Amino acid sequence: MKSEPDTVCALATPPGIGSIAVIRLSGPRTFDILDQITRGMKPSRQPSGTVRLGWVEDSNRREIDHVMISVFRTPKSYTGEDLAEISCHGNQLIADTIIKLLRQHGCRLAEPGEFTRRAVLAGKLTLSQAEAVLDLIHAQTTAALRSALNRYEGGISKLVTQLAEELRNLVADAEYQLGFDEPDTQPLNLAKRVKQLTRKLDRIITRGKQNQYVYKGAEVAIVGRPNVGKSSLFNRLLGQKRAVVTPAPGTTRDRIDASIVLGDAQIKLTDTGGITGRSAGTISRPAAAQTCKAIEQSDLVLMVFDGSRPAASADQEVFKAACRHRAIYIINKSDKPRRFEPDFLNGNPGIAVSALTGTGIGRLRSMIARRFRLNLGTVVTSTRHLELLEECRTALNHSRKAPDAETSAFELKAALDALGKIDAPCTSTDILNRVFSRFCVGK
Numbered sequence: 004m005k006s007e008p009d010t011v012c013a014l015a016t017p018p019g020i021g022s023i024a025v026i027r028l029s030g031p032r033t034f035d036i037l038d039q040i041t042r043g044m045k046p047s048r049q050p051s052g053t054v055r056l057g058w059v060e061d062s063n064r065r066e067i068d069h070v071m072i073s074v075f076r077t078p079k080s081y082t083g084e085d086l087a088e089i090s091c092h093g094n095q096l097i098a099d100t101i102i103k104l105l106r107q108h109g110c111r112l113a114e115p116g117e118f119t120r121r122a123v124l125a126g127k128l129t130l131s132q133a134e135a136v137l138d139l140i141h142a143q144t145t146a147a148l149r150s151a152l153n154r155y156e157g158g159i160s161k162l163v164t165q166l167a168e169e170l171r172n173l174v175a176d177a178e179y180q181l182g183f184d185e186p187d188t189q190p191l192n193l194a195k196r197v198k199q200l201t202r203k204l205d206r207i208i209t210r211g212k213q214n215q216y217v218y219k220g221a222e223v224a225i226v227g228r229p230n231v232g233k234s235s236l237f238n239r240l241l242g243q244k245r246a247v248v249t250p251a252p253g254t255t256r257d258r259i260d261a262s263i264v265l266g267d268a269q270i271k272l273t274d275t276g277g278i279t280g281r282s283a284g285t286i287s288r289p290a291a292a293q294t295c296k297a298i299e300q301s302d303l304v305l306m307v308f309d310g311s312r313p314a315a316s317a318d319q320e321v322f323k324a325a326c327r328h329r330a331i332y333i334i335n336k337s338d339k340p341r342r343f344e345p346d347f348l349n350g351n352p353g354i355a356v357s358a359l360t361g362t363g364i365g366r367l368r369s370m371i372a373r374r375f376r377l378n379l380g381t382v383v384t385s386t387r388h389l390e391l392l393e394e395c396r397t398a399l400n401h402s403r404k405a406p407d408a409e410t411s412a413f414e415l416k417a418a419l420d421a422l423g424k425i426d427a428p429c430t431s432t433d434i435l436n437r438v439f440s441r442f443c444v445g446k
Contacts, residue, residue, distance in 0.1 A: 083125030116442025146267030211383030229277030266372025
């Protein structure tokens with residue numbers, strides 16, 4: 004016999020002092036519990052979608068706070084269950100006292116993301132919509148917000164439905180071919196359609212990986228030999244003085260991080276110690292290790308060179324250290340006559356800037372922003388979605404290379420199964436735990 008779900012409660016607004024605090028309840032005993040702790044209203048008789056003003060009292064009928072209670076009855080609520088929200092004054096002591104009172108009357112404190120988890124299990128939201136709720140909460144840029152809203156409104160569901168329809172047609176045709184006497188070969192038309200769908204997935208996955216920068220941010224490291232103006236450039240890009248700038252080489256020894264929004268993405272900018280190209284020198288080994296680590300962790304490297312001096316061996320060491328990464332070559336000190344004409348940049352002129360005067364900084368910001376621009380050609384940003392799309396693509400490739408029609412049909416079904424995990428009704432505890440592990444309590 005299936006047990007009745009318990010009733011849960013949690014603070015839905017950030018803890019601390021504010022104008023109001025909102026406490027959310029959901030479950031079969033929501034209104035029964037509220038009736039026991041309120042005066043001047045009867046939540047169990049209150050119509051759905053209405054708000055009433057009254058008092059919350061403790062077991063001794065002492066007033067705790069004058070509150071407003073919003074009622075949402077099953078099934079027309081966020082969780083699909085009976086749900087209510089108590090809006091009290093934004094004092095943490097008041098909110099804690101009300102939550103303690105609710106627990107005394109049978110409420111359980113909700114786990115992180117439990118309200119949204121219940122919404123998924125009740126069929127009120129798909130998994131991708133639930134993930135979009137979290138992205139809406141954590142969006143740091145307008146582009147990230149737009150992307151999350153698109154997915155919350157069903158963008159992923161529409162994409163999955165379209166791809167699944169194509170896959171189901173392929174599976175049906177493959178199984179139809181198995182009814183013939185020669186199942187050892189795959190029809191050319193079917194193989195062509197599988198290839199076309201694989202290419203479509205290639206594009207979606209590539210664009211999706213690009214869009215992850217909008218969601219999770221990008222790491223950009225500024226590297227170069229000592230005294231080329233890395234810290235000055237760091238400060239200029241930030242629009243404020245964060246790194247110490249002196250004429251002495253090697254002033255920056257520890258990496259300095261700061262965040263800035265450029266275009267569609269939140270950028271974590273890192274100023275690093277100079278690369279000397281020598282085993283000993285002005286920069287210590289720990290500082291050199293930090294610089295190498297920043298390069299390895301970066302999504303983009305800004306290689307800075309001093310345009311007012313001829314290329315030195317240390318400049319070539321900088322290029323060698325970061326040339327395997329996505330990079331922009333920056334020729335700093337454009338306010339002085341240019342003497343930097345290296346042969347190791349393979350003819351790339353780089354972008355001329357002056358961290359001192361600000362010349363070229365606007366163009367550099369635009370170049371960085373373009374590297375992490377939101378690709379409107381796809382709504383995919385989630386690592387979980389990308390993993391499942393890659394699993395689907397792998398199965399399609401196996402289908403194309405299958406030795407016979409029966410194996411090909413099996414792989415097509417595997418591709419459809421992988422695709423279905425993105426947004427199918429979910430009861431898998433492992434998948435649900437993974438999705439909701441990053442949620443806060445009260446959402």
